[in-house]
Amino acid sequence: MGPDRLRQLLEAVKAGDLNIADAVGELSRLHVIETPGARVDTHRALRQGIPEVVFGEGKTAEQIVDVIGALQAAGQDVLVTRVSLELAAAVLEKAPEGVHEVEARLLWYGPDTPPRQGRGTIAVVSAGSADRPITFEAARVAHYFGNEVDVIEDVGVAGLHRILAVQDRLRAARVLIVVAGMEGALPAVVGGLVDKPVIAVPTSVGYGAAWSGLTALFGMLTSCASNVTVVNIDNGFGAAHVATLINRLA
Amino acid sequence: MGPDRLRQLLEAVKAGDLNIADAVGELSRLHVIETPGARVDTHRALRQGIPEVVFGEGKTAEQIVDVIGALQAAGQDVLVTRVSLELAAAVLEKAPEGVHEVEARLLWYGPDTPPRQGRGTIAVVSAGSADRPITFEAARVAHYFGNEVDVIEDVGVAGLHRILAVQDRLRAARVLIVVAGMEGALPAVVGGLVDKPVIAVPTSVGYGAAWSGLTALFGMLTSCASNVTVVNIDNGFGAAHVATLINRLA
Amino acid sequence: MGPDRLRQLLEAVKAGDLNIADAVGELSRLHVIETPGARVDTHRALRQGIPEVVFGEGKTAEQIVDVIGALQAAGQDVLVTRVSLELAAAVLEKAPEGVHEVEARLLWYGPDTPPRQGRGTIAVVSAGSADRPITFEAARVAHYFGNEVDVIEDVGVAGLHRILAVQDRLRAARVLIVVAGMEGALPAVVGGLVDKPVIAVPTSVGYGAAWSGLTALFGMLTSCASNVTVVNIDNGFGAAHVATLINRLA
Amino acid sequence: MGPDRLRQLLEAVKAGDLNIADAVGELSRLHVIETPGARVDTHRALRQGIPEVVFGEGKTAEQIVDVIGALQAAGQDVLVTRVSLELAAAVLEKAPEGVHEVEARLLWYGPDTPPRQGRGTIAVVSAGSADRPITFEAARVAHYFGNEVDVIEDVGVAGLHRILAVQDRLRAARVLIVVAGMEGALPAVVGGLVDKPVIAVPTSVGYGAAWSGLTALFGMLTSCASNVTVVNIDNGFGAAHVATLINRLA
C-alpha cells in the first residue's frame, strides 16, 4: 500500500465516509502481506523508506521464496538475513535474481547500490577476523540501506598500532559500528578516539569465559567511554539499522 | 589549554622546534588537571565542546570542590553527577554558586541554559515515576549539554492509552531516550512508533526477578524493535551524552 | 477405574470390609496403568475430567503406542505432546487412528471436537510467528480439553496498531494465554487492556541476550500489569491446562 | 471520574461534538490524579471495580498522604502496600482513619469488610511461618478486594501429615494461592491434591542456595503439577489480584 492509498483512506476518515474502527482495521490489514508460511508487516518500510527485511533463520526456503515474491509484487526491495549456505542455494534456485553475500549471510533482491540517502560515512570496525560474519552483516546491510560504508577489520586492542594507523578513517565517519567478541574492549578504545556516536556489537566469538558473547556484552555496557551504546549479541543488522537512522538525520 | 595553545604546539612540532616525544608528553600533561584527590582529563571537553563531567559517587566533598575550582579557573563549566543530598550540601557550602538538581542528583556550575547546539529535540520518556532519578539525570544532562528536551513521564506499557496520547511528541523528537525498569518493555513500544534512534536506559527499579536491572537490560537488548540501542543500567548520563552527539550531527 | 468402582471401594472401607492399608494400596494400584516402558497415572484424569496426557519427548514410539493402547482400552482419550515429525510418523504407523497436529507437535486420539465444558472463550495471543509451535500447542490443547479458542497471532509490541486492532477480541475472552519470546513484553501490554486473568508463556525464541527464554521469563514475572501469572518456558500445555481449569469454574 | 462522566464524554464523541484526539486526551487526563509527588492512574480501578492500590516502598509519607487525600476526595477506597512500621506511623498521623495491617504491611482506607464480589473462597496456603508477611499480604489484599479467604499456614512438605490434615479445606477453595520459599515445593504438592488453579508465590525466605527466592521461583516454574502458575518473588499482592479476577468470573 503506497502513500497515495494511505492519504485517500485518511481523507475518507476525515470526511466521515469511513469510521475509525474500520479505518484501523483496514490500515492494519493493508500493510501486512500474508503468505502461507509467514506474515510480513510492511508498515516499517512504508514509514522509514528502507527495504523490507526477513529474518531467515528458522524459516524454510519455501516460506522465504513466498515472501520475496509477495514483496517484489508490491514493488519493494527485499533483504533476507541469517541465511545459511544451504538455505541460500535453495532460495536462489527458485528466486535466482538475488545476490548472495556469503560472508554476511544475506540475500538481497534490489539494486546493487541503492541511492545514497545517508549524509556521511558509517565506519564498521572489527576486532578480529573471527568477527567477520557479523562485521559484514552490519556493513552490507548499511550499504543496501543507502549508506557510504568504510570497513576496517582486525584492529583489536592488543595491537594498538593497528588502531592508531586508522585514526583518520575513524574520525572521518559520521557514526561508527564497532564489532568485537571476547572481552569486547574495542568500542571503549574507539569511543575515546572520536566524538561521534559509537554502536557496539558484541559477538559470540571466544571460548570459555567469553560465555557466548555475554562477557563482551557486559564489557561494552560498562565501557569507560560514554559515547557508546550497545545492541544484542551478534546483532549486526540492528546496528546497521540504527546507524542508518542516525546517518539520515538532516 | 585552549585551542590556541594547541595550534601553537602543533606548529612547533611541524617546524621541528619540538620533538615528537616531548610533544606527546606535553599534550598529555596539558589536558590533565591534577588536584590532590583527583585527576581530570580535559581532553574530551576540548574535543567535543561539552562541559567537563565529574562522577561524584565515591568522591569526598573536598575532592569535588578542588576539581570545580581547577576547572573554573580554566574557564570551563562543570557538571557533577550522582551527588547525594549530603554531598551536595557539603560541596555547595564551599562552592556556593552551583545549581543543585535534587531529583537528577546533579550539581551544575555554568549558565542556566547553555546555548543551543543540538538541531532538534531530545525526548526523554519514562515508564514510571520510580524511574524519575534516572529520567531526570538524562533530561537535565541533555539540557546542560545544549539540547532542547521534552520530558514525558509515566507512560508504562500496561496503560497503552498513555503512550498513544503522546505519539505526536514522540514523533517530533530527533532522538529519544527511553527509561524503564522491571521488564523494560517501553523502548520496544516506543521504537515501533517512531523512525528515529531510540536509546534505552534500563533502571534498577523493581524487585525479585527484576534482578537490579538485569531483566530490563536483557529485555531491551532483545527488543523486537530494531531501532533501539542500550546503555548500562541506571546510566542516564551516558544516554544523554550519546543523544547529544546524535543531535549535533549536521 | 471408573467412579463406580471407586465408590464401591470406599464403602467397603467404611463397612470395615477393607482395612485402610489395603484400600490405600489398591487405590494407588488401580489408577496406574503399567506398560512395559511407562507408567500412566490416571488419577488426574479421573478427578478432573480431562483426557490423559503423555509427554512424548524422550519416549520411543513403542512406549507411546503401548500407552495409547492401554488408555484406549480403558476408554480414555489420549493426548501426546512434544512429538517430532519422525516420532509422530512412527506412532501413527501402529496407531493410525490419531490426528497429528504438525505445528502444535501433538498427537490426539479422541473426538475432533470434544464437548464444550468451558463457559467462555480462551484467547491465545502470540507476539510473533516464531512462537507458533508453542502458540498452537496451547491453542490445540485448550481445544481438545473442551474450550472455545480464539487464536490471535503476530501482535508484537513493536507494532501497536496490530494489538489495538484486536482489542475487542482480547476483551471478549474469559481467560487469556499470551505467548512471547525475546523481551516478553506482550503480556504486560495485553494485561493492561483487559480485566481478566492473563497466563504468560515465555518462549525460547530469540538469540543472544534472550538466553533461551530466560529474559522473556523474567520480563513477564516483573510485568507492570498485575493480572499476569507465568508458566515455564515453552510450556504451552501447562498454560492451556490452567486456562481450562479457570474456564470451567462455574 | 465516574462511569456517568465517561458515558457523557463518549456520547459527545459519537455526536461529533468532541473529536477523537481531544477525547483521547481528556480521557487520559481524567483518570489520572496528579499530586505533587506522584501520579495515580485510576483507569484500572474504574474498569475493574477494585480499590486503588499504591505501592508504598520508596515513597515518602507526604506523597502517600497526598494520594490518599486525592483518591478519597474522588470517593475511592485506597490500599497502600509494602508499608514499613515507620512509614505507617507517619502516614497514620496525618491520615488517621486508616487500618494498619502490621504483618501484611498494608494500610487500608475503606470499609472493614468490603461487599463480597467473589463467588467462592480463596485459600492462601504457606509453607512456613517465615513466609508470613507475604502470606498475609496476599490474604488481606484478597479480603479487601471482596473475597472470602481461608488462610492455612505452616504446611511445608517436610511434614506431610500437616498437608493431609487440611485436604478438605484445600479442595473447598475456588482458587488457591500457595506461598513458599527455599525449595518452593509446596505448590506442586498442593497442585496434585486439587483440580483448581493454583497461583504460586515464591518468597525470598531461606539462605545460601535459596538465592533470595530464585530457587523457589525456578522450582515452582518446573513444578510437576501442571495446574500451577507463578508470580514474581514476594509478590503477594499480584497473586491476590489474579485470584480476585478468577474468583469473580461468573
Place this chain on the structure above:
Amino acid sequence: MGPDRLRQLLEAVKAGDLNIADAVGELSRLHVIETPGARVDTHRALRQGIPEVVFGEGKTAEQIVDVIGALQAAGQDVLVTRVSLELAAAVLEKAPEGVHEVEARLLWYGPDTPPRQGRGTIAVVSAGSADRPITFEAARVAHYFGNEVDVIEDVGVAGLHRILAVQDRLRAARVLIVVAGMEGALPAVVGGLVDKPVIAVPTSVGYGAAWSGLTALFGMLTSCASNVTVVNIDNGFGAAHVATLINRLA
C-alpha cells in the same frame, strides 16, 4: 598389591631396610596400574574393599578393554559407568564376559550378586520415569557394591498417594537415595517421612527453568528437611558410593 605385600613393605621401613622416600615411591607406583590409554589407581579399592570403577564417558573401547584386562589380571572386579550403547557393544566384543546393564549404562565384570557387606537395605527412590537412567545407575552400583537394594520409582510429589503407599518401604531402609529432576522436591518429602540419612541426586530432567538440573540441585540444598545431603547433578554413582559406606558402618 594385596595387604600382605603392603605389610611387608611397611615393616621394611620400620626396620630401616627401606628409606622413606623409596617407600613412598614404591607405594605410589604399586597401586597404580598403567595402561597405554589410562592409569587406574587401585588405592581406593584396596582401602575400601569395593570394586574398581572406571568412568567410561570420553574413553575409547580400547582404553576400557585395556583397563579391564589389567584389573582382572590383578584379580579385581571392574565396574564401568556412563557407557553408551555403542561403547558397550564395542567393549563387549573384546571383553565378552561382562554384564551390560542397559538402563543403568553400566558394564560389570564380576559376580552377579557380590557378597552382602551392608547391614541394611538401601532404598533408591525416584520422582519420575524420566529419571530412570540415574535411578538405575544408583541402584545397580549399590547392588554390585554388596548392598540389598529396594527400588521405588515414580513417586513424584504431585501425586502424594503414591508416596504414602510406600511409606513402610521408605521407613525400612537404613539409608535412602532420592532421585529427582525439575523442582527436586521429592527428597524434602521423603526426608520428612524417615529418620534416616537421605542422599539427594538432582537430575538434568526437565526443560526451560529446570536449567539442566540446576533448579533441582538448589531446591534439594535448600530442602526444608534437614536430614538431606546432596551430590552432583546426575551423579547416581556417587550417591551409591556414599550410601554403601554408610550401610557398611558397624
Place this chain on the structure above:
Amino acid sequence: MGPDRLRQLLEAVKAGDLNIADAVGELSRLHVIETPGARVDTHRALRQGIPEVVFGEGKTAEQIVDVIGALQAAGQDVLVTRVSLELAAAVLEKAPEGVHEVEARLLWYGPDTPPRQGRGTIAVVSAGSADRPITFEAARVAHYFGNEVDVIEDVGVAGLHRILAVQDRLRAARVLIVVAGMEGALPAVVGGLVDKPVIAVPTSVGYGAAWSGLTALFGMLTSCASNVTVVNIDNGFGAAHVATLINRLA
C-alpha cells in the same frame, strides 16, 4: 505429647473408638505447640529422639522465649540456632538457665553433656579460622545431639603438612563434617584420605569470585572424591543432623 499418649490414641483407633479423620486431626494438633509468635512441630523430636531445634534468625526474643517455655513445659531440651549476641542477651534475660555458645551462635537449654547415643566419633574439620562460626555450629550441635566430637581446625589445602599431621584423627572418625569456603577443596582432600562418609559444608567465607559460597558449593559437588555429599552454604546445623543420624545407625 509423649509416646504413652500416642499409643493410647492409636489403640483407640484400632478399637474403633476414634475414627481416622479425628485421629489424624488430633495427631497433627498434638505435636504442634502453638505460641503467639511461632508454631513448633514436635513431631521430628518425637520420632528421632533429638532435642527440639528453633531457627533463631528473624525471630524476636519474645517469640523465642515463648517457644522455650512451651517446650520446657513439655519436658523437652531446646536448641536455638543462629542467635546474634544481642538476641542471645535478650533471651537469656528472661530465660537465664540456658548456655550461650558465642562462637557457634547457639543457645542451649538442656544437660551440658547429653547421654552419648552415637556409636563413634564425628570429626568436624575446617579449612580456616574464618570458617569458625560454621565449624562450631556443626560441632556443638553434634555434641548436644549426643555424639563424641573431634574438632580439627585450620587445615586448609595450601598447607598439606597440616592435614597430613592429623591423618590419624581423620581416619578414627565414623563420619566426617568438612567445612570450607573459597574454593572448597578440603572435602576432596579429606575424602581421599578416609573411607567413611564425608559431609561437606560450603561457607560464605571469601570475597570476589567466592560469590558468597557458590564457588565452594559447586567445587564440593564436583569433588573428585566420590564419598562426599554436600549441604547448603553455611548449614553447619544440617551437617550435624545428618552426621548424627549416620552415627546412630546400629
Place this chain on the structure above:
Amino acid sequence: MGPDRLRQLLEAVKAGDLNIADAVGELSRLHVIETPGARVDTHRALRQGIPEVVFGEGKTAEQIVDVIGALQAAGQDVLVTRVSLELAAAVLEKAPEGVHEVEARLLWYGPDTPPRQGRGTIAVVSAGSADRPITFEAARVAHYFGNEVDVIEDVGVAGLHRILAVQDRLRAARVLIVVAGMEGALPAVVGGLVDKPVIAVPTSVGYGAAWSGLTALFGMLTSCASNVTVVNIDNGFGAAHVATLINRLA
C-alpha cells in the same frame, strides 16, 4: 623457628633420634604461632623469605595486636591487609610502631624500605582513580616485599594518549600488574605493548552491568593478549605476591 632449629631437627630424624611421626608433629607445631584469636602459619615466610601477612578483614583489633606481638617476638616483620580506618586506629593504639598506609588499607611493622631482593621493577598500572585502593595495595605490598615499584595511574583505554605517553615505563618493567574495573580492557592493551608477564587484577569498580567485578574478571580472562594471567577480584595482595616471586627469579 629459624633455619638452624630446622636443620637440627632434620638431623635428629636422620640419626634416628626422632621418629617420623614425632618430627612431622613438631614441625607442624613449630611453624604455627597460636594466639587466643588466631593461628599464624609461619611456614610460608620461612620458605619464601617474605614478611608474614595477616588478612585484617573480619578480625578484631585484639586478635591482630596479639598476632603482631607474637610475630615480632619471633623476629618477623608483619603486614596486615584490608584494614579499615577504625581498625587501624584501634590497632595502632596498642601497637603504635606500625606504619598505616591509608589508601592501601595496610598496616606495616618493619623497615620503611626493606632490602631489595627483586631483580627488576614491578610496574603497577591502573585504569582509573577509583581503582586506587587496589592499585596501592598491590604497589605497597610489592614495596614491602622488597621490590622496586613504578606506579602508573589513570591510563584507562578510553584515552589512548595517556597509555602511549607511558610506553617506555611499561616496557622498562620486568613484570606488570594491571588494575582495572568496569570492562577490564586495560590488561589487553598493556599486554599488547610489552613482552613481559602481565598480572591482571579486576576490581569491583563500576555499577550496573559491572556486576561487582565479574565483567572485568571475565574480560581479562578472555583478553586477546595471551601474556595476561588473572587473580581474584580486588586481590591486589595476590598480584603483588606473584609479581614478587617472578621478580626474584634468578
Place this chain on the structure above:
Amino acid sequence: MGPDRLRQLLEAVKAGDLNIADAVGELSRLHVIETPGARVDTHRALRQGIPEVVFGEGKTAEQIVDVIGALQAAGQDVLVTRVSLELAAAVLEKAPEGVHEVEARLLWYGPDTPPRQGRGTIAVVSAGSADRPITFEAARVAHYFGNEVDVIEDVGVAGLHRILAVQDRLRAARVLIVVAGMEGALPAVVGGLVDKPVIAVPTSVGYGAAWSGLTALFGMLTSCASNVTVVNIDNGFGAAHVATLINRLA
C-alpha cells in the same frame, strides 16, 4: 620484516626522510602478512622471539595452508593450535612437512627441538587423564617455545600420596602450569608446596555443577594459595606463553 629493515626505517624517520604518518603506516603494513583468508600479525613474533601462532579452530584447511606458506616464506616457524584430526589431515596433505601432535591438537612447522631459551624447567601438572588435551597443549607449546618441560599427570587432590611422591619435581621447576577441571583444587595444593609462580588452567572437564569449567575457574581464583594466577578455561596455550615469558627473564 627483520630487525635490520626496522632499524633502517626508524633512522629514516630520525633523518626526516620519512614523516611520522608514513612510518606508522609502513610499520603497520609490514608486519602484517595478508593471505586470502586470514591476516597474520608478525609484530609479536618480531618483538618476542617466539614462533608465529595460528588459532586453528574455525579456520579452513586452505586458510591455514596459506598462512603457513606465507610465514615460512618469511622464514618463520609456525604453530597451529586447536586442530582437529580432520583438519590436521587436510592441512598435512598440502603442507606435509609439519608435525602433528595428536593429543595436544597442534601442528608444528619448525625444528623438532628449538634452541633452549628458558633458564629453568616448566612443570606442567594435571589433575586427571581427562585433562590431557589441555595438559599436552601447554606442555608442547612450552617445548616449541624453547623451554625444558616436565609433565606430571594424574595427581588429583583426592589421592594426596600421588602429589607427595612428586614434590621434588614440583620444587625443581622455575614456573609451574597446573591443569585441572571439576573443582579445580590442584593449583591451591601445588601452590602451597612451592614458592614459585603457579599458572592455573581450568578445564571444561566434569559434568553437572562443573558448568563447563566455570567452577574450576572460580575455585582457582579463590584459591587459598596466593602464588596462583589463572588463565581462561582450556587455555593451555596462554599458560604456556606466560610461562615462557617468565622462564626467559634473565
